[in-house]
Amino acid sequence: MENVRCTYRVSIKAIITNDSGDILLLNEEGEGWELPGGGLEQGENPREALERELIEETGYSVDWIDDTPVAFWTMHKEVGSPTLKWFGFVGYKAKVSGDFKPTLETQHEAAHVEAKLFSVADAAKLDLHDNTRPFIESMPKR
Secondary structure, three states, X not given: OOOOOOEEEEXXXXXXXXXXXXXXXXXXXXXXXXXXXXXXXXXXXXXXXXXXXXXXXXXXXXXXXXXXXXXXXXXXXXXOOOOEEEEEEEEEEEEEEOOOOOOHHHHHOOOEEEXXXXXXXXXXXXXXXXXXXXXHHHOOOO
């Protein structure tokens, strides 16, 4: 077997639900619906990074992030790099409050144009981002 160099890009994701179990997804223009969150930088604390990402992407106040991740999934995707082909996602339960208002910095990048709660069954029918589909498909449908 050939020894292939493998590098994972780690991303942290917020799993935000309401009392009915509906899950919060963000719609990124041209990319589909996804869980809020983003890449974990070298040496960065995952919970602090997730709080930063939530504020940047949504403008919500972060009320709470669980101490322990509740989900982990991986995916392989060609992104034009000879070594970066694998992605690992770590999901933390979180609670937020306030109004959806992405920061100006985020608006100049890939803008999240909408935030909405969906039942898991309805979320599974959406045009989901590649990084979110495996998580949604693993959740029990009610």
